[in-house]
Amino acid sequence: MSFQTISFVVKNTFRKKLVTALSITGIAIGVGLMVTLSSASAGFNQLLDNTIAETLGDVRVTEYNKDITISQLPENITDTIMTIENSEKIEAISPIIYVQGFEQFSENITASSPHRPGMATVALNARGINPINDAQFEGPTTRIIEGRVYQTNFEIIVADFLTSDSNGFFVVGQTIDFQINFTYAIPLTVVGIFDTSQDTLAMLHPTIVMSVATGRMLNNLFLPYELTGYNYVNIRFDSSSLETTEKYAEELEALEPKLQIELIGEAMQDASSVMQNFNTVQIILTVIVIVAGGMAIIVAQLMGVTERMKEFAIMKATGWKNRTILFTIILESIIIGLVGALIGFGFGAGLIFIAQRGATETFIVITWQIALQVLALGIGFGLIAGLIPGIRAARVKPMEVIRGL
């Protein structure tokens, strides 16, 4: 193939500027959406993989067969847990109070928050945690970025995003009225803000934290029964696999009182299986993009070939071989496909950039596989879509076309 052939092909590709531009636009939009979706999928997969790795040794212990909100574990539960055979494998342990009633502040959270769109209530996860235990997990009390950790009762610390999402409701120094059954209010003072920017699972973690005593007191005022112990215990084992953690969990299951053990890493793996559905959607979209993009090129090229029949006739008359003509049409299609795919890639990358601008957490990742996929798509479009018009152009009967027979 000569340089002049390529130059000739390039000139012909862009001679019908509007048709070519529309084909390229169609492909670019499709590829752009595919890139965005693929990048989101890749980002979430990466996030899940990291999270699964981080949580391999994490276990949550609740009362057997009880929901976390009503689970009651005895006050000495940590002592009981430390009696297991592999207790030396416990790196961190933290008994926690699940504090109820904070849903009443959901109206103060911006529903359209970029952090938690439509999840204002979920965002108000309140917990009573001992800072000493929390430090073992490098939890909220170790990540104070403004103010200080709670020191006395009726003091709370809140997640950093709540300060931006709550329109000035949760700010350091602010006292909020915690309503008990609409009869009286307990004043709670925000004394500190903790950082969540490095916490990929911030949504699942507490956003309002207070002392165990405060949490227990609020629950006892709020609930119709008395809570003396804890709702649940977080444990981190020194474990590099779910299988090892399961082995330790079995030891916990053998304890009295009977405990319910949840492997956090396993839950994350379940979440990753949900991603499979997302991947299926992505595959379907990719197929749609290929078909639509291919059709765009086929239509554009068929139009072009039909209009240029006399040119192919003269090319053949002057000695161009069928395969050379076929090749030039396929090359034209590949150029359209590649340009469309590359613009689409840029478009997708732009969408991702806009979507992530200002976000504290980066979920969308453009991997080299996606870039390679885009290149393959561009070339694939050309090869497949250029074939039919190319064969048509190559099979032209010069004299019939030239004499309009």
Next chain:
Amino acid sequence: MTEHINHIELTKRHDLEKYIIRTYNLTKIYNKGEPSEVVALNNVSFGIEQGKMVSIAGPSGSGKSTLLNILGCMDSATSGEAFLKEIEITGLSEGKLATIRKTEIGFVFQDFLLIPTLSALENVLLPLIPDGISKTDRERALKTLAMVGLEQRAKHKPKELSGGEKQRIAIARALINNPSIIFADEPTGNLDSKNGDEIIALLRSLNREMGVTVVIVSHDPRVWEKTDQILRLEDGIIFVPNGNESR
């Protein structure tokens, strides 16, 4: 005076080498065996001498296009034989026919058929594009443009040229590979009489100066007058001057 020479056996002649084209019982039947069967060429046998300028005349549907198609290596015959120089072109593969078209034949058409995106020079170089164009090729193309009097228009696009100029570019394109024969299909059909005369004069001068054989299909008696020989086709049967003589 013309004579039906379908059955003249040119093969018996002793001076075969002087014919650049020979056909023997060349027949082309479209839709053979179907109700719509058409006999476009019916046992056509004739010869065209090397270095002559010949016109093919005949009404529409007489088989002129079919004959040009087959002689120009762009279609196959149903039966019979056709030779271009010593090469039997009937029965050759499409690839070999393309090679012959490129090396031995130049075409000139009524509609000029220049590629609008290419300059005059690039149009002249069109047959060479697949194999790549060297500096020598470019110089040769410029010389060819000079031969047709358009060296100053080398960079112009077809839309910037007049009809006569376009046809000159088309002739230059036909000449770029130094062909043995030029087939011109109604080359003056889209030109006024002045430009038409100039194109025929140009073809005649190329014929005389370069020795290239020129076969012109034309309805125009003014064109016939300027050629060495007139072959007449009617209903797929060819009539040539008596004894296949040249004028």
